[in-house]
Amino acid sequence: MVTDEAPTEASGYVQPEIDVPALAALLDGEYAEIRELVRSNLKTYASILEEADELSLDAYRERVRELVVEMAATGQTGMGFPREYGGGGDVGASIAAFETLAFGDLSVLVKVGVQFGLFGGAILQLGTERHHDAYLPDLITGKLMGCFAMTETGHGSNVQALGTVARYDARSQEFVLTTPGEEARKDYIGNAARHGEVAVVFAQLEVDGTSEGVHAFVVPIRAGGEPAPGVRIEDDGRKMGLNGVDNGRLHFDGVRIPREALLNRFADVTPEGVYESPIDNPNRRFFTMLGTLVQGRVSVGGAAVNAAKVALTVATRYATRRRQFEPAPGEREQLLLDYGLHQRRLLPLIARTYALHFAQDVVRTRLHEVFSGIETDAQARRELEARAAGTKALTTWHATRTIQECREACGGAGYLSVNRFAALKSDSDIFTTFEGDNHVL
Ligand SMILES: Cc1cc2nc3c(=O)[nH]c(=O)nc-3n(C[C@H](O)[C@H](O)[C@H](O)COP(=O)(O)OP(=O)(O)OC[C@H]3O[C@@H](n4cnc5c(N)ncnc54)[C@H](O)[C@@H]3O)c2cc1C
Incomplete structure (x- = not known):
């Protein structure tokens, strides 16, 4: 991003005393390993962020398909499937991997969601052995798209x-x-x-x-x-x-x-x-079937938190470098983040993002327990469904609001595609609607 200067102590910017590795370890939680794999894959395929704006519709779709298949080969997209079919056998890790993918191009994220979460999830959860044998091995590798x-x-x-x-x-x-x-x-x-x-x-x-x-x-x-x-x-x-x-x-x-x-x-x-x-009871049967598909809702909710983090990272970095207006004649212009108004715009959103990150930890953990057979109580399953619906609505609305505020907080620079808000806004907007419209939830 174009800024007036990089932050240095000489420029008045004081590096806060934060133990970054400890904070990263806290945020990654028990799924640090899979999150690291996804982050390293995102680095390998980072060029998609620029290509997305330049490719034709057909070429962009093909590129996204290729990336999804290449990522599948690393194991990151198959964590939720049983090991005997080539999956990772870890439901919680599959959600963590999906969440982390939201730091990159969101078409890649959503195609992964469609292929492995929705299509694969329906075969796994609603089908029986004959369907698992027939479809899981090829869908996990992306050979069979569905x-x-x-x-x-x-x-x-x-x-x-x-x-x-x-x-x-x-x-x-x-x-x-x-x-x-x-x-x-x-x-x-x-x-x-x-x-x-x-x-x-x-x-x-x-x-x-x-x-x-x-x-x-x-x-x-x-x-x-x-x-x-x-x-x-x-x-x-x-x-x-x-x-x-x-x-x-x-x-x-x-x-x-x-x-x-x-x-x-x-x-x-x-x-x-x-x-x-x-x-x-036909009603119970229907809602039991739908209940097995709750992981899609949990996945989108987690992705929304991370899309908000991308926006906040860009906007906060900008605010620690960008200067506008001198406090008194002859003095240096002030950093944006030193303005109370700018702090009130960004800091509550950062705080809320942390809160929602940890709320997402809870819903992911509950999902893992219920779907791995660690928690077998029927009431726990119903509570999971309610929590997943509420968390998804809160996180996706939060993402939409945060991305807009961060775009404005970067002024004109926020409007340039290179600074990612154009894609973040347009790609994440629908999170409030799919996997259950927020108002309906
Ligand atoms: C990009 C994209 C990808 C998608 N991918 C898939 C996919 O792969 N597979 C798939 O099956 N579907 C997919 N969908 C569909 C998506 O899940 C639906 O659009 C979503 O469930 C909302 O349904 P609807 O569009 O019919 O909206 P509606 O249900 O018509 O809702 C319209 C508005 O009415 C309001 N509303 C509706 N009912 C009530 C009520 N009872 N009380 C008060 N307000 C109400 C809603 O809050 C909303 O604001 C996708 C959609 C999009 C846009």
Whole structure:
């Protein structure tokens, strides 16, 4: 960033006495090792921050895909998957890795989230061994790219009211997937416009004329790079940000998938066409299914805290170097950070960022305990879901507010793309909406 001068003691800047390694160790916590791996990968791929502004839409999407696959090869994106499939077997570490990725390009972050968190997470949490065997090894390496196709044009927050239908045909032992109208087309789906070969599609299951509610199915959407038979794919086009992610729309025109494509951890359909579930209450079944996907919400919440840290780092450094106005004629101009007003703008945001960092530590730890079987109490799972929703809303709103304040605190320099606020603002804005709209949460 262009500044008047670098901070030196001679210029009146006093280096605060902070034990930086101790503070870093405190903030990294138990996941220092994986965070360090992600930070070193971010350094290797730092050029993406500049390329993002220069590449065409297609080239940016390809570059982001390449980076995601290269990062997968280092093990950083597979921490949440079982070891027997090539993962790291550590849920907490997978969230810590994702959070740390938010120091870099946020399209890379979100593509990682789509591929390993949403798509991979749905296969892992809603599927059973046959799905794990079929998909996990290749999705963990990024060889098989996939989508999490829940939202429709007509319904995003109220996913219980989705319109896509999966009707069981007992004669052929297949499900027939249909998009009944434009309102029911899948929309905003990450990896759909270019790279996804399969999608976990959420649809209303119909068995023998009875609707059994929303269930998830694995559906091939591309073969040899072209839409699979019966699948129509549209590109959502340019977005406010995150343009390195290929979001798109999916329509299904009577697409036939085998009975085994139902992700059947919580419910199944027998070959003869009998619906079976260990959870009798349809409402409870639906929320149990959704509850297993809470890690996405925890991940976005943690990423938001770190996006705020990037903004605050830039703005605080600027404020310790930039001088405007002399206190008295003949005196040196004063550092921005010496102004009470500037302190009141930045310091409470820094304090709140620390507070939210530690709040995120709590929710990540709870998630790890519940999803690793350390905590088995059903009440603890419900408390985790409530805490994840609240923390996500607080951290993502905090990021939006902080990034704007930091941009203004850097004056005109804050407006230059090179200083990162343009990307930070446009890429993180949607964090308040996806993984659950904050007001709805
Ligand atoms: C870049 C991007 C990537 C995405 N990726 C995916 C993906 O990969 N897979 C996927 O399935 N989805 C994805 N989504 C969809 C995203 O999850 C939804 O947009 C989100 O859940 C909000 O749904 P909606 O857009 O229908 O908003 P709506 O639900 O229509 O909300 C609009 C407004 O109405 C308010 N509102 C809604 N209901 C109520 C209520 N009951 N009371 C008061 N206020 C209410 C909300 O607070 C909000 O302000 C993505 C979206 C974007 C933009």
